[in-house]
Amino acid sequence: MMPEPPRPVRVPDLKAMKQRGQKIVMLTAYDASMARLLDRAGVDVLLVGDSLGMVIMGCETTLPVTMEAMLHHVQAVSRGARRALVVADMPFLSYQVSAEEALRNAGRLLQQGGAAAVKLEGGRPVLDVVRRLTDAGIPVMGHLGLVPQSVHKLGGFRPRARSEREAAQLLEEARELETAGAFAVVLESIPAHVARAVTECLSIPTIGIGAGPHCDGQVLVSYDIFGLYEGSLPPFVKQYARLGELMVEAARAFAEDVRQGRFPPAEERA
Numbered sequence: 001m002m003p004e005p006p007r008p009v010r011v012p013d014l015k016a017m018k019q020r021g022q023k024i025v026m027l028t029a030y031d032a033s034m035a036r037l038l039d040r041a042g043v044d045v046l047l048v049g050d051s052l053g054m055v056i057m058g059c060e061t062t063l064p065v066t067m068e069a070m071l072h073h074v075q076a077v078s079r080g081a082r083r084a085l086v087v088a089d090m091p092f093l094s095y096q097v098s099a100e101e102a103l104r105n106a107g108r109l110l111q112q113g114g115a116a117a118v119k120l121e122g123g124r125p126v127l128d129v130v131r132r133l134t135d136a137g138i139p140v141m142g143h144l145g146l147v148p149q150s151v152h153k154l155g156g157f158r159p160r161a162r163s164e165r166e167a168a169q170l171l172e173e174a175r176e177l178e179t180a181g182a183f184a185v186v187l188e189s190i191p192a193h194v195a196r197a198v199t200e201c202l203s204i205p206t207i208g209i210g211a212g213p214h215c216d217g218q219v220l221v222s223y224d225i226f227g228l229y230e231g232s233l234p235p236f237v238k239q240y241a242r243l244g245e246l247m248v249e250a251a252r253a254f255a256e257d258v259r260q261g262r263f264p265p266a267e268e269r270a
């Protein structure tokens with residue numbers, strides 16, 4: 001008999017996990033094969049992050065990622081995921097121009113991409129958009145702290161909310177995102193005590209990246225933890241494998257076999 005397919009993770013499950021004290025596990029995925037593997041590993045949420053601009057497209061920032069590029073990857077990840085919740089990042093300028101445009105673009109990520117939710121960056125300036133999307137039935141994950149789409153305004157990928165004033169503002173914006181309807185919020189590169197205060201004051205889950213151990217869940221960029229990204233890594237990343245090195249070795253072995261005439265084996269050359 002075939003085993004029962006796993007019960008898919010749904011948006012409300014994340015809040016229930018917070019209430020039970022069960023940590024949420026989120027990793028980025030950009031294609032169907034990676035999505036299948038991470039899903040098999042029991043990852044709860046697959047984020048099709050706009051980090052794809054850096055790790056897949058080879059850009060310096062996430063800014064060049066377009067709606068078309070994002071849709072292409074969201075479709076692939078949605079095909080590969082069986083249990084995990086698929087969340088699509090809204091690319092730069094896909095939600096900042098107007099709430100109407102944001103609604104159309106978010107709708108495409110669900111309707112054409114197969115995602116279950118979208119993520120967008122920022123606090124007060126995006127509250128109208130968050131309300132508009134959630135009113136239309138589109139679940140929204142917020143993202144505060146280091147918001148990479150504002151890298152030029154921030155002057156680099158530096159930690160945020162170090163001062164009391166900035167920390168207080170972040171806490172206020174997290175509250176406002178929850179009130180506007182966000183179902184979860186990513187906290188990136190902020191001090192652990194600030195992330196803890198936000199986590200304790202929200203009823204929706206917080207998912208940290210470089211934000212200490214007190215968040216309700218953790219997210220990292222999959223290419224970083226697998227050792228597949230050759231650029232510089234943020235200090236909070238833990239590398240769980242060195243797959244890049246394995247791939248180089250495997251490619252070298254293949255090249256050597258081809259050059260020495262060992263592949264394909266003689267009987268298959270015909």
Ligand code: KIV
Pocket residue numbers: 028047048049050051052089186209219220221
């Ligand atoms: O784009 C991304 O991968 C992200 C995560 C790092 C949270 O936003």
